[in-house]
Amino acid sequence: MLEAMAQRHRSTIESLHQESRDLVASLEGKLAWIENHGSKEECAQAIEELDALEASYRFHQAMLSHQLEKEVVRHNEYLGINLNDSTRGAASLVALSRRRSPDGFRSYLVKCRILAEDTPYLAERFALGELTESQAMAILGPLRDVNAEQRQEFDRLFSQNPDMFESQGTKQISETVQCFTLKYASDEQCKKTKKAEEGRYVKFRRGENCIHISGRLPVIAGTAMQMHLRQESFRIVKSGDSRTREQIKADLLTTYMLAGQPEKMPLKLNVGLIMTDKTLFVGEREPAYLEGYGFVPSQFARELVAGDSIDTAQNFQDLEGPPLEDYIKRLETFPELQRIYTAPGDTELVAMDSKSRVFPDGLRRFVRIRDRHCRTPFCNGLVDEIDHVVQHYLGGPTDVENAAGRCPSCNKAKESPGWVEVVALKGPHAIRISPLTTLSYVSKAPPATGAVHRTFPQLMHQSKWVQGFKHSLQQDSPRCGPDP
Secondary structure: HHHHHHHHOOOOOOOOHHHHHHHEEEEEEEHHHHHHHHOHHHHHHHHHHHHHHHHHHHHHHHHHHHHHHHHHHHHHHHHOOOOOOOOOOHHHHHHHHOOOOOOHHHHHHHHHHHHHHHOOOHHHHHHHHOOOHHHHHHHHHHHHOOOOOHHHHHHHHHHHHHOOOOOHHHHHHHHHHHHHHHHHHHHHHHHHHHHHHHHOOOEEEOOOOOEEEEEEOOHHHHHHHHHHHHHHHHHHOOOOOOOHHHHHHHHHHHHHHHHOOOOOOOOOOOEEEEEOHHHHHHOOOOOOOEEOEEEEHHHHHHHHHHOOOOOOOOHHHHHOOOOHHHHHHHHHOOEEEEEEEEEOOOOOOOOEEEEOOOOOOHHHHHHHHHHOOOOOOOOOOOOOOEEOOOOOOOOOOOEEEEEEEOOHHHHHHHHOOEEEEEEEEOOOOOEEEEEOOOOEEEEEOOOOOOOOOOHHHHHHHOOOHHHHHHHHHHHHHOOOOOOO
């Protein structure tokens, strides 16, 4: 009865479900055997392959959603309705077809449009199952802020650097794409950031047996508070406190609120800002990275360093000349904001090392800034612990190459029997992770600036610094034959 009713409401188009079942049927026997008798390696490999297969289907769903939207637009134009919103109805149809709430599906259709029309290489990677739906959507989200030509430029960059998202989680992927888009949208984004700060607020709402707090804080103040509460909660837990970290953060925040206005606030602003010298001094558009927050527009970063709002009635092209004298005078007026520069012509930070087993504070901070997110592939967790890649008891040194930032759960997981990690490259820092004997992943630290790790010759300029560096390399390298 129910099946008959369902059939009456189906369209006359032949169902794809049976065809998909026929395709899977050939795998059923093998999958059933693995599900009951498979080893760890066989189960993990099957899960990975099924995930890639699902991603391919999700790509086709995206393309079908884009086609559905175009048909809705044609239908609305034919009837002469919804002329001010020709896509009306498309999001709801897609949501119903996917058995989801329609919330967010307008945004989803915009991403599908970009995927189909502006990013052919990304679409190819998605179709092959090399990117999951969540990863593809994380790439497409920031691309909405730039025009079609700039999206196509990003797609070409991706095609030239096909491993730029290798082993990255969705948050890291969004940050990578945002680093690219901010170069084009930095002016407008800087204005939005300032406007958002004007809307700062804190609200208290009565809940069931508690009080709910919500609010909006400026970027610097909010980031500094977030980082301070995280670090302090870790320190207190390690001292033996029985409270959870979340309880400690709530107690610390309450204490600060009730402390009145002491001469010295217990919360000290201590935030790292990674930027190039050109971004700081000559108005380059390369975004800066604010520790604990993410990428910020170059103009916003310059104002943070200057400690004051900079009058920019002129555009970025006007700033390419020598900086204004009053701007130079203000560069040292914000000493609690740490400026962390990249080496001239490179995207790597300066390294350091230690002979002790425990990572010293300076080295821990360096690794936390370098890695930004947990180095376990696809993990979106923040760096809470600094760990040896090759364990210290196995002879691993306590230096920057053998260090990796991890979240607590991943730091424990890597101690599982059979889990092997080695340093694959020192610059850019990369580690090879083998959780099982047959599976291997590469985790690469993000570039200090820019969206990708560019090759060495593309970055270097014939400056005195480069000439001296080349000279030292020639002296240190062994001779392979007679001098020319």
